[in-house]
Amino acid sequence: MTACAGLRELPAGAVLSRRGHPIPSSQLLLDGLIGRSVPGADGSVRQMVALQVPGDFVDLHSFPQEVLDHDVIAITPVTVAAFPNARLRELIAGDHVLAMALWELTTIDATIHWHWSFRMGALRARAAVANFLCEMELRLRLADRSQGGQFRLPMTQSDIGEACGMTSVHVSRMLRELRQAGLCTVESGRVTIHDHDGLRRMGRFDPQFLHLGKVTGFSPD
Amino acid sequence: MTACAGLRELPAGAVLSRRGHPIPSSQLLLDGLIGRSVPGADGSVRQMVALQVPGDFVDLHSFPQEVLDHDVIAITPVTVAAFPNARLRELIAGDHVLAMALWELTTIDATIHWHWSFRMGALRARAAVANFLCEMELRLRLADRSQGGQFRLPMTQSDIGEACGMTSVHVSRMLRELRQAGLCTVESGRVTIHDHDGLRRMGRFDPQFLHLGKVTGFSPD
DNA sequence: CGGCTGCTTGAATGCGGTCAAGTCCAGTGG
DNA sequence: CCACTGGACTTGACCGCATTCAAGCAGCCG
Numbered sequence: 178m179t180a181c182a183g184l185r186e187l188p189a190g191a192v193l194s195r196r197g198h199p200i201p202s203s204q205l206l207l208d209g210l211i212g213r214s215v216p217g218a219d220g221s222v223r224q225m226v227a228l229q230v231p232g233d234f235v236d237l238h239s240f241p242q243e244v245l246d247h248d249v250i251a252i253t254p255v256t257v258a259a260f261p262n263a264r265l266r267e268l269i270a271g272d273h274v275l276a277m278a279l280w281e282l283t284t285i286d287a288t289i290h291w292h293w294s295f296r297m298g299a300l301r302a303r304a305a306v307a308n309f310l311c312e313m314e315l316r317l318r319l320a321d322r323s324q325g326g327q328f329r330l331p332m333t334q335s336d337i338g339e340a341c342g343m344t345s346v347h348v349s350r351m352l353r354e355l356r357q358a359g360l361c362t363v364e365s366g367r368v369t370i371h372d373h374d375g376l377r378r379m380g381r382f383d384p385q386f387l388h389l390g391k392v393t394g395f396s397p398d
Numbered sequence: 399m400t401a402c403a404g405l406r407e408l409p410a411g412a413v414l415s416r417r418g419h420p421i422p423s424s425q426l427l428l429d430g431l432i433g434r435s436v437p438g439a440d441g442s443v444r445q446m447v448a449l450q451v452p453g454d455f456v457d458l459h460s461f462p463q464e465v466l467d468h469d470v471i472a473i474t475p476v477t478v479a480a481f482p483n484a485r486l487r488e489l490i491a492g493d494h495v496l497a498m499a500l501w502e503l504t505t506i507d508a509t510i511h512w513h514w515s516f517r518m519g520a521l522r523a524r525a526a527v528a529n530f531l532c533e534m535e536l537r538l539r540l541a542d543r544s545q546g547g548q549f550r551l552p553m554t555q556s557d558i559g560e561a562c563g564m565t566s567v568h569v570s571r572m573l574r575e576l577r578q579a580g581l582c583t584v585e586s587g588r589v590t591i592h593d594h595d596g597l598r599r600m601g602r603f604d605p606q607f608l609h610l611g612k613v614t615g616f617s618p619d
Numbered sequence: 620c621g622g623c624t625g626c627t628t629g630a631a632t633g634c635g636g637t638c639a640a641g642t643c644c645a646g647t648g649g
Numbered sequence: 650c651c652a653c654t655g656g657a658c659t660t661g662a663c664c665g666c667a668t669t670c671a672a673g674c675a676g677c678c679g
Contacts, residue, residue, distance in 0.1 A: 215516055217602035224520035226512035238509075241502040246509055246607065273494055280501045281462040283508065288459075288467055290511035291447035295436055298518040298563030299445035302667070333625065342519030347667055349627060381438035386467065523635065554657065568635055570659060 180264045181205075186256050193249040193257070194236060200245060202261040204235045209255030210331065211235055214339065215247045225339040227290060228252075230313070232320040234282050240265060253331045288387055289316075297342040300381060305341045306351040307380030310361060314370060315387065326370035330363070355379070401485045402426075407477050414470040414478070415457060421466060423482040425456045430476030431552065432456055435560065436468045446560040448511060449473075451534070453541040458504050461486060474552045509608055518563040521602060526562045527572040528601030531582060535591060536608065547591035551584070576600070 182202065187193070193211065194200045211229040216222070226247060229235050239245045240262050269276045289312075296308045313330055317323040334352070335345040343351075356362050360379060361370040370376055377384060403423065408414070414432065415421045432450040437443070447468060450456050460466045461483050490497045510533075517529045534551055538544040555573070556566040564572075577583050581600060582591045591597055598605060 213512070215512065217516075217520060218598065218604040219602060222520045222602060224516045226515045226519075238505040241498055242505050247512065269494060269497075273490060273497060276490075276494060276497050276501070277462055280497070280504070283501070283504055284459040284463050287504065287508045287511055290508060290515065291434070291436065291468065293515045294447045294511065294518060295438075295445045297515060298447075299438060299443045335625080344668060345626085346628090346669080349625095350667090353627085377439070381440060381443060383439040556657085565636060566658085567637080567660090570657095571635090574659085 180260045180268055182259045182261050182264070184256060184258050187251050187254065189251055189253050189255075191251040191255070193251060194239075194245050196246060196248050197244060199243055200236065200239050201263070202259045203237050203240050203265065204249075204257040204259055206231055206233050206235050207256040207258055210252040211255055211257075212250050212252050212336065212340075213247050214250065223339065224342065225336070226293065227286070228313075228340055230316045230320050231322060234279075234286075237279060237283050237286070240279070252336055285387065292386060293340075302341075302343050302347055303351050303354055304380050305343070306337070306348060307355060307360065307376050308382050309337065309341050309380070310355075310363070310368060310370070311377055311380050311382035311384075312386075314368070315384075326361075326373060328368055329366055330368045331366040401481045401489055403480045403482050403485070405477060405479050408472050408475065410472055410474050410476075412472040412476070414472060415460075415466050417467060417469050418465060420464055421457065421460050422484070423480045424458050424461050424486065425470075425478040425480055427452055427454050427456050428477040428479055431473040432476060432478075433471050433473050433557065433561075434468050435471065444560065445563065446557070447514065448507070449534075449561055451537045451541050452543060455500075455503050455507075458500060458507070461500070473557055506608065513607060514561075523562075523564050523568055524572050524575055525601050526564070527558070527569060528576060528581065528597050529603050530558065530562050530601070531576075531584070531589060531591070532598055532601050532603035532605075533607075535589070536605075547582075547594060549589055550587055551589045552587040 184207070193204060196215065206229050208231050211233075212225050213227040213229070213235075214223060214225040217224075235257070236245055236249055265279070269279075292312065296305050296312075300308055310330075314323055314326065314328060317328045317330075322328055332340075333345070334348040338345040338348045341348070352363050355376070358375070358379075360372050360376045361368060363369075376382070405428070414425060417436065427450050429452050432454075433446050434448040434450070434456075435444060435446040438445075456478070457466055457470055486500070490500075513533065517526050517533075521529055531551075535544055535547065535549060538549045538551075543549055553561075554566070555569040559566040559569045562569070573584050576597070579596070579600075581593050581597045582589060584590075597603070
């Protein structure tokens with residue numbers, strides 16, 4: 178695809194874009210993890226509202242809306258490909274199949290969002306962490322970053338806590354329980370799932386959420 | 399807009415569409431409240447993941463994706479206008495401005511979704527309920543259903559609980575506290591906000607979330 | 620080495636869930 | 650008209666989960 182304006186590599190902690198600032202291009206994440214998060218109105222609380230894995234368009238919402246309403250921050254060192262919104266707009270003017278494809282990506286994004294609502298609203302801590310790990314396994318597997326229930330997840334327990342709506346202290350406890358239950362182990366940024374079905378049951382995880390068989394892959398060239 | 403195929407009125411509790419079932423048209427909500435919710439994988443838990451107010455497109459996600467991944471249920475008696483997806487598709491083939499407008503609606507939807515994640519993940523019960531009421535006031539005001547901090551919200555406390563990730567018993571307690579704090583009163587489906595700023599501060603509500611000045615209104619004719 | 624960050628564990632507090640009883644309706648049918 | 654019913658709401662008591670505060674440890678780096 179010729180709309181790509183080149184690759185960038187950014188260190189962990191880099192701010193891809195800041196809430197409220199207009200951004201001229203959408204980013205496709207090629208490698209690493211990116212978090213999208215929002216501060217409370219007074220800054221005293223903060224919540225990660227989405228986590229992007231390789232293959233995800235990070236801020237496609239900004240394309241029709243011009244402005245992003247949350248912060249986008251690299252959790253690990255990342256590689257991203259920029260797609261200038263103006264170029265995308267030109268392409269779409271001539272080809273509404275592309276428009277549909279991009280739009281569909283945003284609806285997948287929305288599906289993941291309500292899934293996060295579900296996790297944080299309906300599940301207790303142990304189930305929430307299990308659910309989160311199931312989701313990451315599925316999405317990273319679709320991005321070819323997980324085999325045989327093993328994958329790298331280079332997040333601190335504080336990051337996981339922010340993603341699951343609990344403190345890092347409690348994340349530590351819940352991971353211990355999952356380990357002691359023989360479901361999975363998480364250590365030094367590596368996740369190993371020993372009992373998929375058990376972990377899914379524990380996390381009330383619907384394995385066909387994202388019915389992602391039909392996802393349209395993008396690659397920048 | 400000629401894409402509308404007519405109005406329907408449905409009673410409270412009606413199922414507009416069911417998770418996994420293909421649906422041939424998108425619905426614009428004209429009057430009433432509609433909840434979108436998901437059951438856990440084993441059905442033992444349930445979570446409302448979005449709430450639609452008049453003026454919202456309820457299931458536009460189904461348009462590019464064909465299938466909906468959650469249930470859509472009328473909370474009150476509702477009036478909806480159907481927009482057959484096939485007709486929308488024809489329109490869009492000739493006019494990509496419409497595509498952009500519809501797409502933008504789905505991104506607003508996504509914004510509301512992460513806002514729900516924030517509410518359930520980062521806020522305690524009292525703040526969550528306050529936040530929820532602030533959001534409803536804003537959205538219903540934009541839909542011309544709220545004046546002077548007064549609006550109808552015909553939901554049971556169980557509904558509110560499902561939307562905020564807590565039990566109806568606790569919703570009752572939190573509403574009492576908000577009332578005793580002089581922030582707002584909720585009774586028999588009516589909400590009266592006495593202290594907007596106080597309620598926003600309590601709910602960590604960002605008044606410019608949805609920066610909805612620019613929202614594009616739809617009306618069916 | 621000292622300082623830092625991330626992880627672990629313990630103890631105490633309190634928030635929110637659960638269970639249960641009781642009130643207040645609107646609706647139904649005698 | 651009144652008894653009965655069921656749903657929505659309220660309140661109290663109890664308990665358990667998660668936060669908070671704190672201390673301790675391991676690894677990393679200046």
